[in-house]
Amino acid sequence: MKTFLISLLLACIPAVRAEILVIGHVKNDIDSLTAKQVQDIYLGRSRVLPNGKFALPIDQPSPLRAEFYEKLTGRPVEQINAYWARIMFTGQASPPQQLPSDEVVMRTVRENEGAIGYVNKASADKTVRVLLQLD
Amino acid sequence: MNAGKKKRYLYHKLAKAVFGVALLFSACTSLLLFITEFKRSSEKTVLMINQLLDTVENTAAVAAYSNNRSIGEDVLAGLLRNDIIHEAKLEGSAGLALTQARGTNVPRQAEISRTLYSPFGDGEVIGRLSATPEAQYNLLEARHSALFSALNSSALIGLTALIVLLMVRSLLSRPLMKVSDTLHAIKAGEQERLEPLPGNHDELSQLVEDINGLLETLQEKFKSEHALRKEIETIEQQLRTIFETTSAGIFVLDEAGRLKTANPTLSKVIALEQSSTEALLGRDFADLAFADPDRLRELIRLAEERKQTVARDLRLKNLDNWVHCLLSLQSSALTEKNFEGVVYDITERVAAETSVRHEADHDSLTGLLRRQAADRKLISLMRGQRNRDDTLVLCLLDLDRFKEINDTHGHDAGDRVLIEAAERFQNCVRASDIVARLGGDEFLIALVNCASLEHIRQIARDIVTAIGRPIQLKPQLSVEVGVSIGICLEQDGEQSLETMYKAADQAMYEVKRQGRNGFAILREDGTIAVETIAANGQ
The missing domain is CATH 3.30.70.270 (Reverse transcriptase/Diguanylate cyclase domain)
Incomplete structure (x- = not known):
């Protein structure tokens, strides 16, 4: 357990600097998404995927979340939080659901056709479709 | 003396003039201020609106970005809470179109608008936020400012004018009036003088001195004139006594030969003792006195012709008396032609002459x-x-x-x-x-x-x-x-x-x-x- 943790930690450290993959369901007939499309979906501007299916974006806890948004929008995550705070105050929308780890994200994406998530490159496998690579 | 006329004070006139000019000046400055203030207020409004737009820009961008109507309305409502904004508009590229406006009906002003960019990254244009300034506000602001300044300047100018007036009244008008009243009461040639004004040596006191000098001169003139008049009166009295008591008749005839003036002796000399001299005036002298009136008329003609004294012995109407008559033309350009003359009785002389001539002519x-x-x-x-x-x-x-x-x-x-x-x-x-x-x-x-x-x-x-x-x-x-x-x-x-x-x-x-x-x-x-x-x- 201790070694696992250490190995995880070691895996995580390069992972911080590593690439983040935006993933979707394999049956989803979208080959890829642009950064803009991803941004629109994650910031609640767009609720559907380009193919017309309802999108279900999934967030991760920090620090991956911070990295993800920073890479996606070029803005610090605090700004994104502020943005959501404003939106949420109106009660009209809410930020994407936050799941605890890459594994849970992988599983959720595998199970939902409209789900979109992001994970460390290392966590990704063939069970999901890589839609965008952020680096 | 001027009971019917209302006395007009100089400083009243001055007051009217000063107030009038001050009022005009105040109005002018107020108008100018109003115009500049209006302009400045308009500029200020634009600046303020821009600042307001700066303030809400991010939130508006969020609203536009997220197509969030509620945030957008909040933003617009917030903007309209400022008096200077008449209308606010938010348009998003995702289809958001919000407008909020005040109920006032005013002429449309130029819109101030701002392009909204996506709050995230790539600088994508996502909408437009615009605001229309409240024209009424500028007007009110300018009016208020102008009114204030008008009041301010009016008060200042009025106060200044009042002070000037009071100064003029106490330093110039009052003393002048006093001088004028005293001068008015002084009769020409009187010993009275104006009181010298207290205080420093200014134009007024110089005026008083000069007036006193003039009064002095005037009095001396009066004195000398009085003396002269007395002298003339004495001479005139003497001449009049001579005129009235002389044994010769003195008279003045007009151009037509009518008596104009005569001394009391005249009627005696021409042997008309019953008539007073006054009753003779206006009568034809030749017809009145002489046995042969044409001889006097001829004498008058001669006097006019020769322009020198002519004389002739003339027989009076009663045929007993003779007079010697001297007549000359009064040569004055001012009056009409007059003849002045003197007659005196020469009856005795004529009688003597006649007797002598008789003796010479006749054999004794x-x-x-x-x-x-x-x-x-x-x-x-x-x-x-x-x-x-x-x-x-x-x-x-x-x-x-x-x-x-x-x-x-x-x-x-x-x-x-x-x-x-x-x-x-x-x-x-x-x-x-x-x-x-x-x-x-x-x-x-x-x-x-x-x-x-x-x-x-x-x-x-x-x-x-x-x-x-x-x-x-x-x-x-x-x-x-x-x-x-x-x-x-x-x-x-x-x-x-x-x-x-x-x-x-x-x-x-x-x-x-x-x-x-x-x-x-x-x-x-x-x-x-x-x-x-x-x-x-x-």
């Missing part, structure tokens, strides 16, 4: 004219204007046997004979004829206006007969004389008196030669017709 014994006087009369008669028929007939008479009477009875008897003869001569001719004693027992009779030669002979016969009658010297003594008459008729007025004398003398000599007591007429052809008459009328 017979009272007949002397030769010279007779000659003068004859000459003037011959020269004067006569009718053609008025032939002058010259008769020379010589008494016959007069020498014997003189020698026998003495000179007194002779004189008596001469007197008697003279009387008889005069009885034989008309008053208009001339009878003169040439000397000794020689006489002259000049007949004028004889109708015919026969008439002459008749007269000559009458004379010879009359003289031939005895002359009673004493009760028991009478004498008889005869007369020889030489007659000469004037021919065409060509001969001289001398020639006529000679001719008559020649004829008389012929009478004497042929026996005396008769007459002879020298005819035109030179022959002499002698007619002798016997003594005792035969």
